[in-house]
Amino acid sequence: MKNIGVLMMGPSYGYLEQELERRFKFFRYGSQPIPRDFIALHAESIHAIVSCVGMIIDARLIDPLPNLKIIACFSVGVDCIDMKKCAEKGIRVTNTPDVPNAEVADTAIALMIAVLRRIRVCDNFVRNREWLSNEFPLTTKLSGKRVGIIGLGRIGTAIAKRAEAFNCPISYISRSEKPNNSYKYYSTVTELASNCDILVVACDLNPETRHIVNREVIEALGARGVLINIGRGGHVHEPELVSALVEGRLGGAGLDVFEDEPHVPEELFGLENVVLLPHVGTNTVETGNDMADLVLKNLEAHFSGKSLLTPVL
Amino acid sequence: MESTGERLPEIAVFGPPAFFRKIEKEFSSRFRVLRTWNSDIPLPQLLASEAGHIEAILTSGVFRVTAEVISSLPSLHLIVTTSRGLDHIDLTQCRRRGITVTNAGTIFSDDVADLAAGLLIDVLRKITPGNGHVKNRFWTGDGDFPLGFKLGGKKCGIVGLGSIGLAVAKRLQSFGCQILYNSRNKNHSVPYKFHTDIKELAMDSDFLILCCALNNETRHIINRDILLALGKKGVVVNISRGPVIDEKALIHCLKLGEIGGAGLDVFEREPLFTSELFEMENVVLSPHVAVFTEESFKAMFDLIFANFNSFFMNKPLLNVVPLE
Numbered sequence: 001m002k003n004i005g006v007l008m009m010g011p012s013y014g015y016l017e018q019e020l021e022r023r024f025k026f027f028r029y030g031s032q033p034i035p036r037d038f039i040a041l042h043a044e045s046i047h048a049i050v051s052c053v054g055m056i057i058d059a060r061l062i063d064p065l066p067n068l069k070i071i072a073c074f075s076v077g078v079d080c081i082d083m084k085k086c087a088e089k090g091i092r093v094t095n096t097p098d099v100p101n102a103e104v105a106d107t108a109i110a111l112m113i114a115v116l117r118r119i120r121v122c123d124n125f126v127r128n129r130e131w132l133s134n135e136f137p138l139t140t141k142l143s144g145k146r147v148g149i150i151g152l153g154r155i156g157t158a159i160a161k162r163a164e165a166f167n168c169p170i171s172y173i174s175r176s177e178k179p180n181n182s183y184k185y186y187s188t189v190t191e192l193a194s195n196c197d198i199l200v201v202a203c204d205l206n207p208e209t210r211h212i213v214n215r216e217v218i219e220a221l222g223a224r225g226v227l228i229n230i231g232r233g234g235h236v237h238e239p240e241l242v243s244a245l246v247e248g249r250l251g252g253a254g255l256d257v258f259e260d261e262p263h264v265p266e267e268l269f270g271l272e273n274v275v276l277l278p279h280v281g282t283n284t285v286e287t288g289n290d291m292a293d294l295v296l297k298n299l300e301a302h303f304s305g306k307s308l309l310t311p312v313l
Numbered sequence: 314m315e316s317t318g319e320r321l322p323e324i325a326v327f328g329p330p331a332f333f334r335k336i337e338k339e340f341s342s343r344f345r346v347l348r349t350w351n352s353d354i355p356l357p358q359l360l361a362s363e364a365g366h367i368e369a370i371l372t373s374g375v376f377r378v379t380a381e382v383i384s385s386l387p388s389l390h391l392i393v394t395t396s397r398g399l400d401h402i403d404l405t406q407c408r409r410r411g412i413t414v415t416n417a418g419t420i421f422s423d424d425v426a427d428l429a430a431g432l433l434i435d436v437l438r439k440i441t442p443g444n445g446h447v448k449n450r451f452w453t454g455d456g457d458f459p460l461g462f463k464l465g466g467k468k469c470g471i472v473g474l475g476s477i478g479l480a481v482a483k484r485l486q487s488f489g490c491q492i493l494y495n496s497r498n499k500n501h502s503v504p505y506k507f508h509t510d511i512k513e514l515a516m517d518s519d520f521l522i523l524c525c526a527l528n529n530e531t532r533h534i535i536n537r538d539i540l541l542a543l544g545k546k547g548v549v550v551n552i553s554r555g556p557v558i559d560e561k562a563l564i565h566c567l568k569l570g571e572i573g574g575a576g577l578d579v580f581e582r583e584p585l586f587t588s589e590l591f592e593m594e595n596v597v598l599s600p601h602v603a604v605f606t607e608e609s610f611k612a613m614f615d616l617i618f619a620n621f622n623s624f625f626m627n628k629p630l631l632n633v634v635p636l637e
Contacts, residue, residue, distance in 0.1 A: 011456025030455060054454070102465040102489055109488075110440050113431030117606070120441045122599035127591045131584035131600040135331060141606040143423035165487035166427060262454035269448045276447040277440065278458045284438070286463040 004303050005045035005067075009034070010052025016074065016292035020050065023296070032056060039064050048299055050074055051081070053279065054261055058082040062089065070302045072295045075282075076100060076155075077232060078312050079205040086313055093313040094298040096291040098154060100282030105158035107281045108200055108230045109166075111254025112147075114275045115226050116140040116198075121272050143167045148196030150189060150212060151203025151231070152178055159202055171196055174203075189213070193220035198228060205232040215240045218250055226252040226273075230281050233259035242267050245274060256281045321345045322625045325364055325386070328373030330395040331605065336614050344621065360385035369393065369624055371617065375583075378402040383410065391624050393617055396604075397421060397477075398554060399634060400527040408636045415620050418632035419476040420612050421604040426480030428603045429522050429552045432576025433469075433485070435597045436548050437462045442594055462546070462573075465489030470518030472511065472534070473525025473553065474500050481522050493518055496525075511535075515542035520550065527554035537562040546573040552603045555580040564589050567596065578603045 006020050007027040020026050027042055032055060039061070046065050051057055053075045062068060062085050070092040071081060078095050086093055114120060117139045125136055147163040149156045152174040160170045160183060171184040173192045178185075186192040189212055193199050199221050203209050213227065213236040221227060227250065229236055238259045244250040245268065252273035258264050261279055268274050282291070298308050323345040326333065333340075340346060347367065352359050360382070368388050372378055374396025383389065383406045390412060392402060397417040407414055435441050438461035446458050469485045471478045474496040482492045482505060492505040495514040499507045508514035511534060515521060521543055525531050535549065535558040543549065549572065551558055560581045566572045567590075574595035580588075583601055590596050604613075620630050 011454060013456060103463060106434060106464055106488055107438065110431070110434040110438055113427060114435065114440050114444075117428055117431055117602075119428075119431050119435050119597065119599065120444050122602060123441050123597050126585055126598040126600050129586060132586050136600045136602050136605070138332065138605050138607045138610055139602070141424055141608040142427045144608075162484075162487045165484045166430075167423065262452040264447055264452070275440065275444050277443040278447050278452040280438070280443055280458060280461065283458070283460050284463040285460045288460060 001300070001303055004047050004299075005042070006048045006050060006299065007042070007046045008050040009055040009057075010050075010074070013052075013074065013288060013292065015289050016050070016295065019292065019296055024048075024299070034061065047303070048072060050295055050299075053077060054080060056080045059085055062086070062091065070094070070299065070308075072298045073312075074291055074295050076104075077205060079232060079234070083313055091313070092302060092308060092311060094295075094308050094310050095312050096294045097310055099290045099294060100287045101154045101158050103284050103287045104155050104202075104230050104281045105162055107256055107277070108159045108202070108228050108254075109162045111228050111230070111256065111275055111277070112163075112198055112200075112226070113142055115228075115252045115254045115273060116142045116145075118272060120275060144169075145197040146171065146195065148172065148186075148192045148199045150192070150199070150201050150209075150235075152183070153203070155230075156200075156202040159200055168198075189217050190220045193217045193225070196221070197224065198226045200228040201231040201235045203231060203235070205234050210234050211237045213237065213241070215244075218244045221250060223249055224251045226250075226254070228254045230256045233257045233261060238265065245271055322369070322621075323347060323367055324621060325349055325360075325367045325370045326372075327370060327376040327378065327382075328395075330371065330373035332610060333373075335610070340618075343618070357381070357385060369621060371395070371621075372401070374398055374401060376401060380406045383407070383412070391415070391620075391630075393620055395613055395617065398526060400554065404634075404636060413630065414634040414636065415630050415632045416634055417604070417613060417616070420616065421609050422476040422480045424606050424609045425477050425524075425552050425603040426484055428578060428599070429477075429481045429524070429550050429576075430484045430488075432552070432578065432597050432599070433520060433522065433548060433550045434464065434488075436550075436574040436576045436595065437464060441597050467491070467519040468493055468517060470494065470508075470514045470521045471505075472496075472514070472521060472523045472557075473531075474503070474505075475524065475526075477552070478522075478524035479503070481524055485522075490520075512539055512542050515539045515547075518543065519546065520548045523549070523551045523553045523557050525553050525557060527556055532556050533559040535559065535563070537566065540566045540572050543572055545570060548572070548574045548576065550576040552578045555583065567593055 004024050006024040043064050047067050047069050049071045051073050073095040143166050147168040149172040152172045173186050242265045254275045256277040321344050325347040327349050366388050369391040371393050380403045392414045394416050469490040471494040474494045494505050495508045495511045576597045578599045
């Protein structure tokens, strides 16, 4: 399919780039915004975009590309794409659902343990030779803590399954109550937050869920509560979160996502009860390759006239 | 009938156990305490002059209750250790003298298993390095942070399937790991694959989690041979006792890339002052804290108080270690 032009946007991913280059006419632009002259030069040749987390695809990019037929997202979330525009123009959109669910869920649990048991602080304590002269303070037990999950989709369910193995009682909020589980359902996020020790954000980002974790929810979670965000930065009102942590009104946080990546509020850097990750939720060698394979399969299916494997639109 | 002027029972405390100062006041209100660690007099002399009548002692998991110490305590009937491990107590002498030993039992199993899982994920998914990457302002958004490795579908070899090993297995299974194990005996009530030989376990595993007691059979059981069998992508997690691993061999293998990484809460010499481990990015280190959470601390001291109270009232004790 060497006559099919595919533009890849977003951070580097070796395997995917190699394969796209091998199979298609490959264009690459890592960051945003893409300069107008780049677009003008290649506009007619671009039939597909492979997009990564954080890359905004809206009219500014879609309008100048007359032959754009499909946007294959190298992610589960499609919140950065103007879906209305795509629908208008008949542009197909695919994502990589399920592939990274386990890894994202693993990241959520990793953050819980890291925050409560202060793993990073322990590691520093040993490497800085503080163990010789000091006792490391007592940390907080994870097993048995109440875990509240916002969004009980596939990722939320995977998180629940893992937390249960740590003897954590599970409660949740979701668009609708899910039968066939022993988890407690709450109809508001504030109630959920009031009744759990660890609150995990695991839902989609859309206009209803933007800033779903706000001041009220943070206060309900409280000075001994911990927030874990493996969803999107936009789920949390970041300035409220930062001031609650700095002022001790929230017990701790494990964050893989931020409102304006890669910018992270520096007030969080010195806090021992906060663990920050550079949006690595799905970033394993194995998962990345599986997701890349799915992107490639979707592109090949589309341009061979076959059904898409994982269409969103 | 005891008179109201009866003195409080006396207990000698050795170590002292970590965080003893937190309960010292309450402890001293219920018992007279002979603090053996902060005397100017050498220990044998102190015990000879002060401890002849002492019936019960409290020890940390680190202080060595040797035959010599035991023989300096002619009235000793009870040793309460804050640890689960017993490698620091001369059990032969205890058996001979008819001394009862109580330990932590399974109070800490969940906390230890939580940390074991946490250390494994931290090494595989680079949680501690990731946090450093952000806090040191290295995150540029260009996919610059290295990828981690998946847990799901991997084979997790557990060495020692006691209460801690079982708790670790339960947690790692939920991540989609396949559980294999080596233990003194096969456990017929679990579906996990049993290996009679630890080298075969290592060859068949992607990770090894060490959950066994320290004794003559397990000292340095994880040696170069076993580490090479585990392989280049293998990860070792140790929450048992430092000497279960030949630490020099481990460091050598890590330096040469012969194994993938390690999560260590225990070391051959503690506290760890200096080590080539400090320079390595694919290891996560913690200062022997697997049991030290607020919740377990409270449960431990409730247990200790209960056992000493019961002892002095001739009531049954909890977590008695079978010495036969």
